[in-house]
Amino acid sequence: MSTKQNFSHETLPSGKIVVRRFGDDDSLLEETQSYGSLEIGIQYDFDAGRKISETYFSKRRMVSRRTYENVRVGYADMPPAEGTVEDFGAGLLREVRTQQRQNKAEAEQRLAESEESRFPRPTATNWLRVIAGEESHLVIFASRDWKTLSRERMLPSGREWLRLFGFDGPPGGAVNVAKGLQVGFEVTGDREAMMRVSKSLLSEVTNYVKHPPEKSYWQGSVRPRRRPRRRPTSAWPSVLPPLIEFLAGLPEPVVKIFNHHR
Numbered sequence: 001m002s003t004k005q006n007f008s009h010e011t012l013p014s015g016k017i018v019v020r021r022f023g024d025d026d027s028l029l030e031e032t033q034s035y036g037s038l039e040i041g042i043q044y045d046f047d048a049g050r051k052i053s054e055t056y057f058s059k060r061r062m063v064s065r066r067t068y069e070n071v072r073v074g075y076a077d078m079p080p081a082e083g084t085v086e087d088f089g090a091g092l093l094r095e096v097r098t099q100q101r102q103n104k105a106e107a108e109q110r111l112a113e114s115e116e117s118r119f120p121r122p123t124a125t126n127w128l129r130v131i132a133g134e135e136s137h138l139v140i141f142a143s144r145d146w147k148t149l150s151r152e153r154m155l156p157s158g159r160e161w162l163r164l165f166g167f168d169g170p171p172g173g174a175v176n177v178a179k180g181l182q183v184g185f186e187v188t189g190d191r192e193a194m195m196r197v198s199k200s201l202l203s204e205v206t207n208y209v210k211h212p213p214e215k216s217y218w219q220g221s222v223r224p225r226r227r228p229r230r231r232p233t234s235a236w237p238s239v240l241p242p243l244i245e246f247l248a249g250l251p252e253p254v255v256k257i258f259n260h261h262r
Contacts, residue, residue, distance in 0.1 A: 116258035166259035
């Protein structure tokens with residue numbers, strides 16, 4: 001049987017926002033006090049009128065009790081953390097850190113077992129290398145670059161390009177989703193298909209950079225996103241031509257791709 005939930009919302013003169021959630025018997029279930037878009041926040045959970053846990057936030061992220069207390073000194077009317085109740089986020093944060101350490105170790109192992117291990121590792125965060133025997137080609141880009149390909153309707157070849165160059169991740173995606181974001185893995189690709197879609201994408205991104213839309217849309221979303229006042233320079237018009245030239249000069253029908261993106 002579902003429980004009816006009612007909410008109250010209050011903005012204090014200081015700018016602090018207080019949101020409370022009540023059960024169908026008008027008992028308090030949850031209270032959140034925050035500033036801005038969770039620049040700082042604390043959430044209380046209640047059971048039968050008794051506080052059972054606290055969760056802390058800073059800069060739109062869940063944080064530890066200690067971090068909350070350090071940030072709280074800048075906000076006179078934010079309540080202190082109560083050490084006698086459960087820090088609900090502490091366990092989750094520990095699990096996240098444990099998983100991040102495991103992912104990092106597994107990424108290092110994948111790198112050691114890949115063809116990429118033969119080459120100097122780039123200092124960039126987002127990059128991929130196409131490898132064919134002793135030949136290779138490095139493509140360096142930014143996080144915003146590959147995300148643009150996945151979202152912009154003006155770039156219809158974007159999603160296929162991402163798929164062919166390994167942005168879907170390693171095999172067994174359903175398992176990997178549960179483990180969180182993984183970076184650094186080797187896949188194989190069809191050279192002809194990669195070259196074909198790269199040529200299509202080059203034409204699209206060249207036009208996109210010259211004539212950006214006033215409003216852009218995420219794929220599958222009807223919510224417009226206003227064009228920023230100063231659009232960051234896209235890497236694709238400069239990195240795609242040498243990539244296409246490299247692929248065109250290879251005799252191999254299948255190549256390896258080491259993809260490292262966040």
